[in-house]
Amino acid sequence: MKVKKFFANFIVLLIFSVVVFFIGWIQFYVRPGTCAIMKSKTGGLYHSAVVPGVFTWRWERLLPTNVSLEIFDLSVYKATQSVSGELPSASFYSSRFSDKKVDFSYNVEISVSMSLSPEGIYKLxxxxxxxxxxxxxxxxxxxxxxxxxxxxxxxxxxxALIKPSALSQKEIQEIVEKKAFEFDGILISSVELLDAKIPDVELYNLAKANYASYLELLNSKMAQKAESQAEFFVEQDRTLAQLEKLGSMLQKFPQLEEMFKTGDAAQIINAVKSMR
Incomplete structure (x- = not known):
């Protein structure tokens, strides 16, 4: 009887141990090709990513609703991506040409493959x-x-120096890898240029330089016009001052008015001299 009871207790204990083991065995929930990030209410973020093939057992899983596992896909990301735009003030400069086919816009399409390690995902x-x-x-x-x-x-x-078609896939990839620090640990396995529409930058710079020269000439002409107008206004002010002075003299010496009516300039001058 004691032997049967012992075996019964042993079986119950064994089943309980197996259940506890499977509950805490986090790796069991992580499929190949994925990794998991564990967070618990009691301990926060676990110190590393959980990956297949590496045994991971955590007691935090034994507490109901204490642990959350977020599964991340480790497969290589592959996509076709394009970017388009135009050079600064492209529409304005292109309108300077009578040929409406002048276009300073660009469009580049690439195929890219990239991936992150479990450590990289954990860091993010x-x-x-x-x-x-x-x-x-x-x-x-x-x-x-x-x-x-x-x-x-x-x-x-x-x-102006390199045509897109002349670049190899390796050279295209190196362009991206020079800015590797901007990719947060992502491993870029390939970058392929699928299509590229690039504007004539030399023509754009020529249009930009010509417009700058036009503005400089326009500013020069405007400055000359402003100077001419300023001289005109100064002369007007001088004439008005002279007329005001003449008006004062006519009020002071009424006899001059008759002389102005006759138009005898010599008589007027002599009269003015005699008044001094």
Whole structure:
């Protein structure tokens, strides 16, 4: 009887131990190709990502509703991303040409492949940059857009020296990798240029320089006109002052009025001299 009771207790204890083991065995919930970030109410963020193949057992899981596991996809992110825009004041400068086909806009399309390690994902979560797998995909999208922008910026700035078709896939990837610090630990496995429409930067700079010369000439003409008008107003002021002075003299010497009526200039001058 004691033996049966012992075995019964042993079986119950064994089942309980197995249940406790599976509840705390976090790795059991993480599928291959993914990783998990564990947060608990009692301990906060676990110190590392949980990955398949590495045994992880945590007692925090034994407390109901204490632990949350966020699963993240470790597969390589692949996407086609494009960026478009135009050079500063492109519409204005293009309107300076009679040929309406002049276009200073650009469009660049790339194919990009990138991924993050479990450690990289953990870092982003710890920095509150992402909280879910959906956030991770949005983060990838933003970085793919950044990669397209970097390629477009390089192609536009170097268009006079390098044609997009002359660049190899490796060279395109190196353009992006030079700004690796902006990608938060993302491993960029490939960047391929699919399409590129680049404006004629030399023509744009010529239009910009010509307009600057036009403005300089316009400012010079306006300054000359302002100077001429200023001289005119000064002369008007001088004439008005003379007329006011003459009016005062006519009031003081009424006899001059008759002389002005006759138009005898010599008589007027002699009369004025005799009044001094």
């Amino acid at each position: 979560v710890s920095e509150n940059k992402i909280t879910s797998n959906e956030d991770l995909q949005g983060f990838y999208d933003a970085k793919a857009k950044l990669a397209a922008s970097l390629v477009a910026e390089y192609l536009v700035s170097s268009s």
